[in-house]
Amino acid sequence: MTRRRSAQAAGGSPFASAEGWMRAQGWTPLAFQRETWAAIEAGRSGLVHASTGAGKTYAVWLGLLQRHAPAFSATVGPRLLWITPLRALASDTAVALQAPLASLAPGWRLGVRTGDTPDAERAAQQRRWPQGLVTTPESLSLLIARADAPALLAGVAAVVVDEWHELLSSKRGVQVQLALARLRGWQPALQIWGMSATLANLEEAAAALLGPVHAPGAVLVRAGQPKPLVIDTLLPPRMERFPWAGHLGQGMVPAVAAEIDACRSALLFTNTRSQAEWWYQALLAVRPDWAGQIALHHGSLDPQVRRWVEQGLKDGTLRAVVCTSSLDLGVDFAPVERVLQIGSPKGVARLLQRAGRSGHGPGQPSRVTLVPTHALELIEAAAARDAVQAGCIEPRHPLQAPLDVLVQHLVTVALGGGFRPESLLAQVRTTHAYAGLSDEDWRWCLDFVRHGGPSLQAYPEYRRVQPDEAGVWRVPDGRQARRHRLNIGTIVADAQLEVRFLQGARLGLVEEGFAARLRPGDRFLFAGRTLELVRLRDLTVWVRDARGQQPRVPRWQGGRMSLSTALADAVLARLAAAARGELDGPELAALHPLLALQARWSCLPTPERLLIEVLHDREGCHLFLYPFAGRDVHLGLAGWLAWRAAQAQPRTFSMAVNDYGLTLLSVQPVDWAAELPRWLQPPDLDTLTAELLASLNATELAQRRFREIARVAGLVVQAQPGERRSPRQLQASAALFWDVLARHDPANRLLHQARAEVLAQELEIQRLYATLRRMAGQTWQVQALRRPTPLAFPLLVERLRERVSSETLSARLQRLVAQLERAADAPVSRRRRAAARGAAA
DSSP states (O other): OOHHHHHHHTTOOOOOOHHHHHHHTTOOOOHHHHHHHHHHHTTOOEEEEOOTTSSHHHHHHHHHHHHHSTTOOOOSSOSEEEEOSOHHHHHHHHHHHHTTHHHHSTTOOEEEESTTSOHHHHHHHHHSOOSEEEEOHHHHHHHHTSTTHHHHHTTOOEEEETTHHHHHTSHHHHHHHHHHHHHHHHOTTOEEEEEESSOSOHHHHHHHHHOTTTGGGOEEEEOSSOOOEEEEEOOOSSOOSSOOSOSTTGGGHHHHHHHHHTSSOEEEEOSSHHHHHHHHHHHHHHOGGGBTTEEEEOTTBOHHHHHHHHHHHHHTOOSEEEEOGGGSSSOOOTTOOEEEEESOOSSHHHHHHHHTTSSOSTTOOEEEEEEOSSTTHHHHHHHHHHHHHHTOOOOOOOOOOOHHHHHHHHHHHHHTTOBOHHHHHHHHTTSSTTTTOOHHHHHHHHHHHHHOSTTTTTOGGGOOOEEOTTSOEEOOOHHHHHHHHHTOSSOOOOOEEEEEETTOOEEEEEEHHHHTTOOTTOEEEETTEEEEEEEEETTEEEEEEOOSSOOBOOOOTTOSOOOOHHHHHHHHHHHHHHHTTOOOHHHHHHTHHHHHHHHHHSOOOOSSEEEEEEEEETTEEEEEEOOOOOHHHHHHHHHHHHHHHHHHSOOOEEEEEOSSOEEEEESSOOOHHHHHHHHTOOOOHHHHHHHHHHHTTHHHHHHHHHHHHHHHHTSSOSEETTEEOOHHHHHHHHHHHHHHHHHHOTTOHHHHHHHHHIIIIISOHHHHHHHHHHHHTSEEEEEEESSOOTTHHHHHHHHHHTSOOSSOHHHHHHHHHHHHHHHHHSOHHHHHHHHHHHHHO
C-alpha cells in the first residue's frame, strides 16, 4: 500500500503541490524555483545556482517531495538523502526541510545522521529508518560501509548535495562522487541535485557532480534576478602612508562599535580565529555594557558553545557575533541585518558568501561593509566591489584521481557487501575524478589494499581486503573493519589539544604548535577569555581564569589566505586607473596621499607595467618585485628566483612575500636590472617544476603532505578500537612510512601523489607558470630607490617579523615610519638639493 492511499484512508489531507504549499506560507514562487520543480518532475538531475538566501533549498526539496512522496512505497532505508558539508548545518537544515512534510509528504519522517548524532538516536533510526535523512559525506560513507548497505540504500531515489561549491575542489568532493556512483549502482534512476551560491564554472561543477555519463543531460538552473547587494567601506579616521599588515586594525574598533550600535544585529567576519579572538575582546573593551549581547564563534570552540551562539542569532538576542568561516555556510539567521568583513576577504566568492548571511531571504537586500585593517586594503575593498559588479567570481576546479581517497573507498565498499574488481572499476570510472583512471593505477590500488604493496606485504595488518572463494573482495578481519569505520573521511585534523579549566569545563581546541610554546604562567586569549596556562599534560591544556597582563593570541594554521586571481586583477585595474588620475569612489579618494607618494618616489604598477624596485642600504641590496599573484605564488617565485640567482654566483638571500609582491635581500651586490631578464625568463613547465623542487625544501613539504595522504589511505590511523593515538604518534608513524617506502618502494604512488599535491596546491605551479609568462609580456619598470616606498614598506615588515630582536617589532616600525614620514613631508626644494648632491657624489 502506498503512502498516498494510507493517508487518504486515514482521512488526512491529499498531497499538496509545491506551489500551493509556498502560497500557503505567504510566498510567491520564483521563476527559477518553478524551473527546478519542472526538471525534477521530468526525472532530470542538475545544479541550482542562486545567491545565498534566494530560496534554493525549497526549489530542490519541494520538487523532490512533490515527485517522490506520492509514489512512495515502504522501503528498508531512507528515500531522500540531503548531504551537507558541515555537521553544524545539519540540524538547522533539518528544521527548514521539516516544514513542508505535513503537506507534501504526510506520514514521512526526517532524521539527522552526522558525527554529532547521539547513540540513542542512531539506534532508533536503525529500528525504523526515516524517509528523509540529512547527513554529511563522512556519515554517508559510513552507511555505505554497512554490511546491509545494498538493501538499506537501494531505495534511495534522490540525493541533494548542499553547498556543492564548498566540496567541489576538495577530497571530500571526490568522496561524494564515489558515494554517488555507488548509490547509482544500486539505483540506476537516481536523481542527483547540487546547490551552489558562489561559483563561476557551473558546467564543470555539474559535470563533477553527475559524472561524464550523465553530465550531458544536466540541468543548470540559474536564479534570474540577482539578490540586491550593498558593498561599502568603513573608512579609517586617519590615513597612513606606510601601511603594514599584522596589527589587526586596532584603530577601527571604535568605528566598528558605532556601526554595530546602529543596527539590530550584525556578523563580524574575520579571516583567522586569532583575529576573531582579538576583535571580540577589543569590542568588549570599548563597550563593556555589551557583555552577554555579543559572542564569539569559530571552529575550535566547543560545539555546545557554537550551538548557543547560533541559537542566539536566530532568536535575535545577540547584537553581534565575531566569527570566522564557521558561519559562512547555509545557516539561516534571518535577524542579521548586516555583515562587516574585517580585513580584505581575499576572494570575490568569499565576500559574496559572507554578504549573503545578512538579509537572508528571497528579495531581501544584503549589506556587507568592508573594514580595512591597513591602508592598502582600501584598494582591495574597491576592487572587490568592481569584481562583484562585473560578475568576476573565482572558479573552483575539481580534483583529479587522488589515489588515497580511492584506496579508502575500496575498503569501504568491501565492508558494504563486497565487490568484484571488474564491475567496481566500471562504476568508479563513471565519476568525474576517476574517468581516466588507468588500469595500472587500479591494479596498484587493489594490490595496496590486499597486502600493502611490495614493502608492507610481510605485515598482516595491511592485508585489509581479500577475495573470498566466489571472487568477491571483502574485509575478513573484524578488527580491521572497526578500525576502518572509525577513520572514514578525508578531513585530516591539525594536531590539536583540548583546552580545559582545572575544574574540568571544556573550552575547545588549540593547535599543538601554539600550546607547545607556552610556559606555565603564560596568559593567552581563547574562547573570548584571558586564560593562564597551569600545565600541559595528556594532550590537554589545563588553564585558569586570568586578568591583567597583555595576553598572547593563539595562531591557527591556514591563517593567511592568499589573494585570488580575480581580486588581484581587479586591484591592478584600480591601480591603473589611479595612475591615470582616476580616483573614483571613497576608497581611492582616501588613499590618494599614499598613491601620490608611491608615484612620486617610484611609480604605480598596472596590468601592462611590472614594477621592480631596487634599494641599496646598510643591510645590502634589496629587490622589490610586484607580480600581484597572491602570497602562495610569490612564495614559490621568491625561492625559485633566489635559487636561479645563486646558480650564477654563490649568494645568500633573505626573502619575504605578501599578496602584492616579494622582496629579496642580498649582502653581496646584485645588478638586478641587468640580471632579472635572464633569471625571470620563463622556462617550459617541466623545467620550472624541476627547478622549483630544487629551490625549496621539497622533501619536507612532501613529507608533511604525505602525513595527510597516509591518514586518508589508512596507512596511519587516528583512532583504534578502544584507543586514540596522539598527534605526535601519528606524525612519527607517517615519517616512518615515508622512510620505508622511499627506501624500499620508491615507485609507490602515494609518494608521487604527495609531491604532486605540493606542486599543485601549496606551490600552485600552474598559476606560477602563468604569472611568469604574464610578466614576460609586461613592460618592466626598474626604479632605483633612496628609501622604501609605500608598497615596499609592508614587505620590509614581513621580513623583520622573522628576525630576533631585543626590542618589539612595533617600536622599531614606529621609528622607521617616523623617518619615512619626515622624508615624505620634506619640501620639494630640499629634496631636489639632496638629489643634486647625491648625483654629484
